[in-house]
Amino acid sequence: MAERVWFITGVSVGFGRTLAEEVARNGDKVIGTVRQHGQLAEFNAISPGNTFAYLMDVTNPDGVKSTIEAAYNHFGRLDVLVNNAGFGFLGAVEEATIKDFREVMETNFFGALQVTQAVLPYMRKQGSGRIIQMSSVAGFRSTQGFGVYNASKFALEGVSEALAQEVAPLGIKVTIVEPGPFRTNFAGSSIKSAKLELPEYDSTARAFKNNILGYAGQQEGDPQKAAQVIWQVVNTDNPPLRLPLGTTAFTAVKNKLQQVAQDLENWETIAANTSYVS
Template sequence: MEKRIWLITGISSGLGKALAERIMDSGDLVLGTFRKENQVNEFNKANQGRGHAYLLDVTDHLAIENVVVAIKNVYNKVDVLVNNAGIGFIGAIEESSMEEVRQVFEANFFGVLKLTQEILPLMREHKAGHIVQISSHGGLKAFGGFGIYNASKFALEGFSEALAQEVAPLGIKVSLVEPGPFRTQFAGSGLLEAKRTIPDYNETAGAFRAKLKGVDGKQEGDPAKAAEAILQLVNDETPSFRLPLGKTALLTIEMKLDSVRDDLERNRSIAENAVFI
């Protein structure tokens, strides 16, 4: 079977690293991105014939265009795009500055959107491909103290849901992966915090800050098992649109569905009467 070509952003650590290693072990080719030149060089030296790395900050849209041109010139296709790179952010809504919010959205939404747009022509040309968006259980359910991050992932899920409908007739698949807490650097070095703190939010957003930082290195999720699940998702002839990962993800997503269902039933008659007769 011909090697598939995977483009995976953010493979220096965590889920991205685990996925890149699993894909290369499976016999497919990984095109991965790093933010540091030395990481690119080390990866290329260690993985000749198995993968190739590019220097890329997903918030740099010109760099995205240049990387995609380079990939097209050498490989002329991408079978699987995994938008994995992103950042975490904690802080109450009022505590969050516009600059901090834009930083989160540039990484978690606009960068993903731009790379997806740049890869789509290649997939349309071949009438095949699979786009895997690494979202979060926080892409369906929000948590006090996590609202800006939640908003960026809600936005990712929104455009991906529409995209799936647009590209299905073209032979292209789209999936959202929604992990709960995994043992990566997300709650450690990969986590940004609002510079401003407001005492009135100590019991809500402040408590969430402390809780999230307190679980660093103790999270339930195994990145290697998540990587295996993503590989199985892509190998599936009819892959799921949403793939939750971890017990916590199942619990929180079920809580969100119950909440929406309760509000729907409570207000059904009001909704039905808010129309012209």
């Protein structure tokens, strides 16, 4: 297989770093984006000649465009895009401010969207490409206390599902990855919380927050194994549109599908009968 060029956002820690290491170990080139100058040399040193750090903030449209243009001009192609940069947010919907919602959406949704739109012209020119959208099981199933994060990932999944249909005839394939709990820094430095805490949500949003923060470092998922699965997905001719990762994610997805199926069964005879009668 010819050497490919990957573009992965957010490689300083977590899934992004682990996946970049896996890709380099398998012989492909990895362009990884970081937000601090001090992280550049560290990433370049992972696999000299295979790992290349670029300074980029996914929320800066001009920076995104110029970085991707520079990367393409340097390597001559962009084969795999992984939109990984993002962060979590804990708090009830009522407790989160509109500013909180906008900040999470700006990174998790608009940031990924801007990077995707900037990469697509090069993939279209090549007539090939893979796009991996790092979503979450929270992008398929909502949870009390996680509504802000749910909103950002649901939006990413919605646009990605449409994108997959649009680019399929162009030789580009899209996969939405939906991890459950993994031992990354997600429940640590990569998560924020609403400042307001209303006692009415102690048994719902607060309980979920305490659970998330309480198991930091004890999650069931192994990021290395997840990276290996993503590598396999990129190397298959028929990748899935959605890929839950971990038993918790698979269980959550199956439970929601069962719930939706039950609602359809209970209400179809009433709610489907809404057409004009001629």
